Amino acid sequence: MTPAARVEAAIEVLYLVIAAARTNGAPADRIVSEWFRSRRFAGSGDRRAVRDLVFRAIRACGEIPASGRAAMLLLASEDAALTALFDGSRHGPQPILSGEPVAAAGLAPEWLVTALARSGIEGAEAAALLERAPLDVRVNGLRAGRADLPSGGERTLAANGWRYPHGTRIEDTPAWREGVIEVQDTGSQLACDALAAKPGESVVDLCAGGGGKTLALAAAMEGAGRILACDADRGRLSRLQPRAERAGADGIETRLLNPGAELEQLADWHGQADAVLVDAPCSGTGTWRRNPEARWRLTPAQLDRYVSLQARLLDVGAALVRPGGRLVYVTCSLLDAEGAEQAAGFLDRNAGRWRSEQPVLPAGTQRGPGLRLSPYRDGTDGFFIARFGAL
Numbered sequence: 105m106t107p108a109a110r111v112e113a114a115i116e117v118l119y120l121v122i123a124a125a126r127t128n129g130a131p132a133d134r135i136v137s138e139w140f141r142s143r144r145f146a147g148s149g150d151r152r153a154v155r156d157l158v159f160r161a162i163r164a165c166g167e168i169p170a171s172g173r174a175a176m177l178l179l180a181s182e183d184a185a186l187t188a189l190f191d192g193s194r195h196g197p198q199p200i201l202s203g204e205p206v207a208a209a210g211l212a213p214e215w216l217v218t219a220l221a222r223s224g225i226e227g228a229e230a231a232a233l234l235e236r237a238p239l240d241v242r243v244n245g246l247r248a249g250r251a252d253l254p255s256g257g258e259r260t261l262a263a264n265g266w267r268y269p270h271g272t273r274i275e276d277t278p279a280w281r282e283g284v285i286e287v288q289d290t291g292s293q294l295a296c297d298a299l300a301a302k303p304g305e306s307v308v309d310l311c312a313g314g315g316g317k318t319l320a321l322a323a324a325m326e327g328a329g330r331i332l333a334c335d336a337d338r339g340r341l342s343r344l345q346p347r348a349e350r351a352g353a354d355g356i357e358t359r360l361l362n363p364g365a366e367l368e369q370l371a372d373w374h375g376q377a378d379a380v381l382v383d384a385p386c387s388g389t390g391t392w393r394r395n396p397e398a399r400w401r402l403t404p405a406q407l408d409r410y411v412s413l414q415a416r417l418l419d420v421g422a423a424l425v426r427p428g429g430r431l432v433y434v435t436c437s438l439l440d441a442e443g444a445e446q447a448a449g450f451l452d453r454n455a456g457r458w459r460s461e462q463p464v465l466p467a468g469t470q471r472g473p474g475l476r477l478s479p480y481r482d483g484t485d486g487f488f489i490a491r492f493g494a495l
């Protein structure tokens with residue numbers, strides 16, 4: 105593809121990303137992959153270049169842009185080399201007309217910028233939410249010694265964490281194939297450490313999704329003990345067992361939950377768990393580095409729905425913990441409504457039954473009764489992590 109054709113391709117993909125953001129469709133990453141699947145003529149350099157342009161444009165536009173071309177014109181407005189590619193050549197974008205609409209630059213929709221600022225995220229902290237995320241992996245003790253770690257990595261703050269340069273093809277390495285490493289953000293690894301799961305314990309991962317954190321808990325438990333991994337999404341939960349097999353994590357039981365009926369479905373675990381992780385569904389404001397178009401999709405009403413669901417799931421998780429056991433609440437959000445205020449609300453509802461226990465982690469800043477990790481301060485995805493002890 106010529107450089108101009110790559111720009112036109114990025115504009116086409118952006119139209120699809122915008123439509124998907126309006127209709128709650130596929131994420132940008134998947135749209136880019138699918139677009140190339142039916143265009144075999146494009147080489148890996150083309151893919152990289154188009155993907156890069158698409159994500160640069162998404163990051164630059166705070167609000168959902170009117171069109172893919174308007175988004176690309178925003179990038180071109182600060183990039184003379186890109187402007188020159190609007191040359192009307194075959195497969196390239198049409199020349200820029202005077203007065204053509206250009207998308208507005210910004211961090212996020214105004215209401216969200218305000219909510220972040222109220223939560224102490226502004227200036228450089230806010231700008232870092234849209235930087236490119238690093239590539240972190242967790243070394244899986246359950247498969248130790250089966251293959252060497254890929255070269256070129258450096259240690260992170262997490263006990264088993266390594267960081268690799270962008271573009272490292274981790275999933276093509278023997279270490280990944282043998283289950284020796286898992287791709288997992290450092291913040292996510294630290295969130296698991298906050299639960300301090302030990303061999304022989306009974307642990308529930310209430311919102312396990314595809315099992316990213318479940319596998320880290322299984323490794324911390326050295327494969328000894330019971331883990332129940334639950335989720336309300338059948339598709340996500342179904343991805344857990346194959347991953348567990350590759351990671352050598354035996355004996356993880358999965359349970360599909362019906363929203364609203366979780367407590368009844370978990371009756372056999374009431375008051376039984378040594379530790380429960382509630383990695384609750386959230387706005388994902390801490391993961392914009394990976395999913396920058398998520399900020400176009402979030403509405404105040406959706407945020408309210410997340411906040412109510414988080415409170416309910418915290419109460420479900422609490423019911424499963426044995427006396428003296430522990431509960432860890434995690435969201436990948438930097439909004440206080442989903443973090444510090446949510447944790448404080450739990451303690452208020454449960455005065456005399458639960459106490460706050462500050463997790464001891466090598467990163468993070470205190471925020472209310474928990475810790476907050478941020479891309480700017482900690483170089484991780486944004487997380488809120490609170491730990492509670494049952495009295």
Ligand SMILES: C[S@@+](CC[C@H](N)C(=O)[O-])C[C@H]1O[C@@H](n2cnc3c(N)ncnc32)[C@H](O)[C@@H]1O
Nearest residue numbers: 311312313315316317335336337363383384385
């Ligand atoms: C932040 S994600 C979990 C990510 C996962 N723990 C990981 O590390 O990969 C939140 C999960 O909560 C699940 N969820 C939503 N409603 C739920 C419910 N009522 N009960 C259990 N899980 C629920 C979602 O399907 C989603 O997978």
